Amino acid sequence: MTKSFATRLGDIQPFRVMELLARANALQAAGHQVIHMEVGEPDFSTPEPIIRAGERALHDGQTRYTPAQGIPALREAISRHYQDTQGVDVAPERIFVTAGGSGALLLCSALLLDPGQGLLMTDPGYPCNRHFLKAFSGEGQLVPVTASERYQLTPELIDRYWADNTRGVMLASPSNPTGAMLSSAEMAAIAETVRRRQGFLVADEIYHGLTYDEPAISALVSDPDAFVVNSFSKYFGMTGWRLGWLVVPDNAIRDVEKLAQNLFICPSSISQSAALAAFTAQAKEIMERQKEEFRQRRDFLAPALAELGVGVPLMPDGAFYVYGRLGDGLPDSETFCHRALEEQFVAVTPGTDFGFHEADRHVRFSYAQQLDLLEQGVERIAAAIRNQSGTAS
C-alpha cells in the first residue's frame, strides 16, 4: 500500500515557470540558443559593493546564527530606507529580516489564518502567495481582475468578494505578472475598506524601486498597521542571496518572532552583512542605472508585442513583465508557450501560472533580458504567432 501525503498538496500546483526554465536550460545544453523571456529575476549580477561586503563578511567570520529577527544594523538601515523613500517611521523593532520575500510571506501565512480562513487576492497574481496560505490550510480567495480595473483590487471588488471566512486582503504593487501599481489614492481606499471590515492588509512590495513613471507608494503610508513584504531580490539584484523583510504592527512582533525562531532560526548571516552595502550611494547608483535599462526595455517590448497583435491594454508601471493577451486564432497559452520554446527557442510563461481568469489566453513576457536579445526574442515570438495562427482548437 502506498502512503499518501497531506491532502493540501492536491491544491498546490507546481510553479510552472521553474519547470519551463529547466526545459529551456536543457535545450540550451543540447546546443540551441534559447532566448529567455520567462525569467523572474534581473539579468544583472549583484552590484559590486554588495558582493564585496559579502566577501568581507565571510572572511570576518560572519558565518554563525544571528538574532531570529535579523541583525540590528540591517533593520536600522531598512528603517532609514522607509524614512528616505516613503517618509514613514518604521521602528527597527517592527522589521523582520527573512529568507527572501518568500520567507516573509510564509510568516504572514502562519500568523494570520486559522484553517479554512482566507485572504482576498487578485487573479492573475503571484501563484506562490496562495500556495503559502494553502500550506497552512488557509486559502487565497481569488478575485478576477482585468485591465479595466488595472489588474488590481478595488474597494468595490473587496466588498463584493468578502466572505464570512475572509480575514483580509493580500495585494501586490507593482504586481507580478501585470506590472500594475496602485496609486496612493487607490491604496488608501483599499486600506480604508479593509480597516472598516477589521481585516488584515498584507502588501507585497517586492518590486518597489523598479517603477518607471512614478515611485511606488508603500501601504504603510495609508495603514501603519499593514503587513508589508519586501525583498532584496529584485531592485537590489540579490535573488540567490535569499534575503527580504517583513514589517509588522507592534502587536504582532512577539508572535512573528516566535514563528521566525521556530521556522528559520535566522536569515543568512553572510547575506545580511552583504545587504548592508545595498543602501550605500555606490550601490544605489548601480541599481538606478539598471532600473533605467529596464525602463528602456519596457518601452521597447510593450509596443513591439502590441504590433504583433498581442493585446497589451496597460503599459506596465513597474516590475519587469508584460502581461499580454494572445490574439484570436492562436491556441491556448500553454500550447503556445510550449511550441514557442520547442520550435522557436524562445521561453515565455503561460498565464496559467498566475491563476485561472482568462489564464489560457494570456502570456507573461519578461524583459529581465538584454535589449538585443529581446529584439531577437520578439522576432521569434512573431514567428511563433505566424506558425500557430489558425491552430486554435
Ligand SMILES: Cc1ncc(COP(=O)(O)O)c(C=O)c1O
Ligand atoms: C510578487 C512576488 N512576491 C514574492 C516573490 C518572492 O521573491 P523572493 O523570495 O526572491 O523575494 C516574487 C518572486 O518572483 C514575486 O514575484
